[in-house]
Amino acid sequence: MSEQKLLEVLDCSVSYGPIQALNGVSLSVNQGEIVALLGANGAGKTTLLQTMSGLLRPTSGQVIYQGMDITGMEAEKIVEKHLIHVPEHRQIFSTMTVLDNLYLGAYHHRKTTNKQAIEENIKKVFELFPILSDRKDQMGGTMSGGQQQMLAIARGMMAEPDLLLLDEPTLGLAPLIAKDVLELVGDLRKQFGTTILLIEQNLHASLKVADRGYVISHGEIIKSGSSSELLNDPEVKEAYLGHTVH
Amino acid sequence: MQDFLQFTLTGITIGSIYAIVALGFVTIYSVTKVINLAQGEFVMLGGLTMFSLVSVGVPYWLSFIATILFVTFIGWLMENLLIRRAKGADAISLIILTIGTSIFIRGISSMVWGKDQHTVAPFTKNTPVEIGGASITPQSIWVILIMLLVVGLMYMFIDKTMLGKAFQASSVNPMAARLMGISPKRMSSFSFVLSAALGAIAGLAIAPIIFPAYDMGAMLGIKGFSAAILGGLGSAPGAVIGGLLIGLFESMGAGYISSGMKDIITFSIFLLILIIRPNGILGEKTIGKGGL
Numbered sequence: 001m002s003e004q005k006l007l008e009v010l011d012c013s014v015s016y017g018p019i020q021a022l023n024g025v026s027l028s029v030n031q032g033e034i035v036a037l038l039g040a041n042g043a044g045k046t047t048l049l050q051t052m053s054g055l056l057r058p059t060s061g062q063v064i065y066q067g068m069d070i071t072g073m074e075a076e077k078i079v080e081k082h083l084i085h086v087p088e089h090r091q092i093f094s095t096m097t098v099l100d101n102l103y104l105g106a107y108h109h110r111k112t113t114n115k116q117a118i119e120e121n122i123k124k125v126f127e128l129f130p131i132l133s134d135r136k137d138q139m140g141g142t143m144s145g146g147q148q149q150m151l152a153i154a155r156g157m158m159a160e161p162d163l164l165l166l167d168e169p170t171l172g173l174a175p176l177i178a179k180d181v182l183e184l185v186g187d188l189r190k191q192f193g194t195t196i197l198l199i200e201q202n203l204h205a206s207l208k209v210a211d212r213g214y215v216i217s218h219g220e221i222i223k224s225g226s227s228s229e230l231l232n233d234p235e236v237k238e239a240y241l242g243h244t245v246h
Numbered sequence: 247m248q249d250f251l252q253f254t255l256t257g258i259t260i261g262s263i264y265a266i267v268a269l270g271f272v273t274i275y276s277v278t279k280v281i282n283l284a285q286g287e288f289v290m291l292g293g294l295t296m297f298s299l300v301s302v303g304v305p306y307w308l309s310f311i312a313t314i315l316f317v318t319f320i321g322w323l324m325e326n327l328l329i330r331r332a333k334g335a336d337a338i339s340l341i342i343l344t345i346g347t348s349i350f351i352r353g354i355s356s357m358v359w360g361k362d363q364h365t366v367a368p369f370t371k372n373t374p375v376e377i378g379g380a381s382i383t384p385q386s387i388w389v390i391l392i393m394l395l396v397v398g399l400m401y402m403f404i405d406k407t408m409l410g411k412a413f414q415a416s417s418v419n420p421m422a423a424r425l426m427g428i429s430p431k432r433m434s435s436f437s438f439v440l441s442a443a444l445g446a447i448a449g450l451a452i453a454p455i456i457f458p459a460y461d462m463g464a465m466l467g468i469k470g471f472s473a474a475i476l477g478g479l480g481s482a483p484g485a486v487i488g489g490l491l492i493g494l495f496e497s498m499g500a501g502y503i504s505s506g507m508k509d510i511i512t513f514s515i516f517l518l519i520l521i522i523r524p525n526g527i528l529g530e531k532t533i534g535k536g537g538l
Contacts, residue, residue, distance in 0.1 A: 053425065079427035091422035093415050103408065104415050108427030110408055159426070 004031040005064075006163050006195050007052065007083070012061030014047050021047040023219040024061070029163065034189055034196045036210035036227070038203055038236075044219040045199045046088055049165050052197075053085035054078040065163070079108050084161035088168050088199075090152040094141025098132055101140050101151055105158030118158075125154040128187065146177035153184065157192065164188065167199045178205065185209050207231050252380035253501040254494065259386040259455070261493020262393035263289075266448040267470025268477065268485035269400060270441040276417040276480050277430075277437040280340045284324065284348035286467020287355075288442045291317045292449020293458030294355060297364040306367070314446045320351075321442020325435045348463065355460040363457035372454070389451045396447060397486055404482070413437070417480075469496075472516055478529025487527055492516065 007029040014022040022044045029035050039045050050056040052063055054075035063071045065083055075085075093101050102125065106118045126133035129150045135143060140151055149169055156164055166185065170178035182202075186209040188194050200206035207213055207227040215223040215236055223236055230236050267289060274282045295316050299309035328343055335343075369388045374381040404410040415423040416433040424430060448466075449458065456462065473492045477484025492512055499511030519527070 055421070055424065074429070075424045076427045076429045079425065085425050087422060087425060091419055091425075093418045093422065095418055096411070096414060100411055104411055104423075104426050104428075107408065107412055107415075155426075 005029070006031045006033075006066065007197070008062075008064040009048070009052065010062040010064065012048070012051055012058045012063065014044075014051055014056055014058050021219055022051070022058070025216070025219070025221055026061075027214050027221060027224070029195060029197050032189070032193065032195055033212070034185065034198060034210045036206045036213035037197060037199045037216060038201070038206065038213055038230070039216035040201065043216045045216055046167055047219075048216065049085060049167050049197070049199060053083065053165060055085075076108075079159060082160060082162040083165070084156045084159045084163070085165040086152050086156040086167060086169070088171065090145075090148045092140040092148050092151050092155065094139065096140055097137050098140055098143070098151055099136040101155050102132075102136075102158050105155035106160075108159060121158055121160065124192075125157050128157075128184070128191065129154050146173050146181065149173060149181055150184070153181075153188075157188065157194075161194055163195045163197065165197050165199075168201065169198070170200065170202060170205070178202065182206060182209050203237070204231070248379040249501060251378055253497045255377070255380055255382045255386065256501075257494035257497035258490060259382075259389050259493070260496060261473075261490035262389050263448050263452045263466070263489070264469050264473045264492050265393055265486045265489025266396055266444050266451075267466055268473035268489045269396065269482060270444040270448075271471055271474040272480060272482050272485045273441045273444065274437045275474070277413065278329070278340075278434045279337045280329065280344065281337075281471070282438070282441060283341060283344045283467060283471070284351060284463075285441065285445055285470060286463030286465070287348045287351040288317055288321060288445025288463075289449040289452070289466050289470075290355060290458060290460065290463035291320060291351065292446035293366065293453035293456075293462065294359050294364065294449075294460070295446075296450055296453055297366050297458060298359070300366065306369075310450060313450055314443055317446035317449070318439050318443045321438040321440075321445075322435065324442075325438035329434065329438070330431065348467070352460055352463065359460050361460060363459040365457055366453035368454035383455075385454045389455070392447060392451045393486075396444065400482065409436075469512075472513070476516055476519060476526055478526030481526070481528040484526055484528035491527075 005028050009025060009027050012022055012025045013020065025048060037045050037048065047056060051058050054073050057072050062069055065081060070078055093104065102122055106121060109118060131147055132151055132154055140148065143151065153169060169181050173181060182205050185196060185198060189196060198206055198210060207230055210227050212226045213230050214221050215230065223230065223233065267285060270285045270288065271282065274280055292313055295313040296309055299312055300306060304312065324347055328347060329340060332340060332343055368385040370384050372383050372385055374383045404414055412428045413433055415426065416428055416430060420430055469492055473488035474485045476491060477488030495512040495515045496508045500508035503511060
């Protein structure tokens with residue numbers, strides 16, 4: 001795997017008013033990797049992802065993507081650079097059909113790509129998520145949690161991401177379905193060559209698909225290493241993730 | 247029976263105007279969560295701009311199109327100069343800003359057009375036609391047709407075009423919409439433009455019937471707003487139903503009871519319905535979640 005850096009976060013700090021959510025965080029994601037960002041609730045994982053995708057502005061530090069400084073760029077502009085954020089809690093357009101949700105995923109392509117390419121992509125995501133094909137005319141909000149999560153990921157894939165940021169895709173899903181979703185994350189890289197940064201609380205399951213990971217706690221990166229290193233680190237297990245899930 | 251038919255026709259005519267104004271409210275509200283209380287002024291500007299253009303000799307249909315473009319431009323200006331500059335302000339502050347805008351527009355208009363009512367010629371020859379003993383003017387038929395056309399076009403736009411879907415997405419989930427590359431600023435600007443165009447069309451359609459004056463916007467705005475609330479704020483079909491109902495209450499009230507009391511009757515029924523259904527006829531439990 002090449003060591004070309006796709007995304008680099010350099011010494012980023014973010015605060016919500018007086019509350020400092022991130023404190024000098026640095027991390028990088030190389031082309032072709034699956035990287036897990038692990039940490040408990042409130043550790044700053046989502047804040048970090050939102051800083052990368054432009055929903056939040058850092059008070060200091062830089063976000064470098066494909067060699068470009070994208071710090072403080074508008075979220076809707078960053079999307080055009082194929083850095084795609086699939087937000088926490090799925091956030092699908094619940095009163096719109098599955099198909100409309102997917103078309104909207106390709107919204108930023110409307111000028112650059114021809115219709116045919118978008119239809120091709122829809123076919124591809126239907127192959128990956130056959131259930132969505134069966135339900136394409138159904139309102140997004142009427143599907144189960146797992147299906148909605150698949151729709152959220154599929155919608156993200158419609159944007160043809162070079163880097164996909166996945167925020168807790170297994171949140172609130174039954175364990176078996178959570179396992180399916182994480183396996184799909186691995187499939188995405190295999191089939192589309194997408195680089196993925198995955199936020200998870202579920203240590204074991206996520207490190208199984210990820211090449212390496214970072215552990216974040218109280219707004220700081222406290223550990224980083226390959227998946228096997230992190231899995232065997234007793235400190236990671238005990239102190240920062242509380243309990244392990246098998 | 248003949249009276250009933252007559253009052254129904256009158257009610258649907260005026261109700262069509264309220265429906266278009268209500269659609270204007272819904273358009274802006276669903277994307278920005280702002281109640282644009284200057285909506286009635288768009289209607290007034292529509293009527294009076296038409297009057298001025300026609301009286302300086304611009305051909306009728308050219309004036310028609312120019313009026314829509316002019317009022318649309320005012321809507322765009324309002325969003326760009328005021329609403330957008332107040333970025334980050336909460337919805338209540340923005341609503342107050344729209345009240346200020348409405349007073350400002352009304353003030354300027356009273357200087358430009360004076361305080362008198364003006365006459366605008368009807369679209370076509372206006373000899374009333376008889377339908378089952380009731381009479382209706384061709385202009386009223388135009389009003390109803392325009393309402394139907396507006397509703398049809400809005401539906402096509404929202405449901406069939408990519409821009410319309412983006413508009414809908416912005417209203418359902420603004421954060422997710424941004425992550426799809428849909429700019430909330432552009433959608434906000436667009437909602438004001440669309441809404442101003444709707445206002446202008448309503449003003450153009452009604453001008454030959456009600457003799458527009460600088461202060462006509464206030465009452466039309468209130469009625470249109472009531473229609474939007476009655477239908478369930480945020481629901482486009484609700485706005486149309488609400489508009490037609492308010493028009494019908496009004497003409498029935500005026501016809502069967504007293505024309506001096508039509509507003510009292512209309513708003514009494516309006517309040518009664520809201521007591522029974524606080525979220526409006528098609529409104530959802532959580533207002534604003536429904537989108538267009």
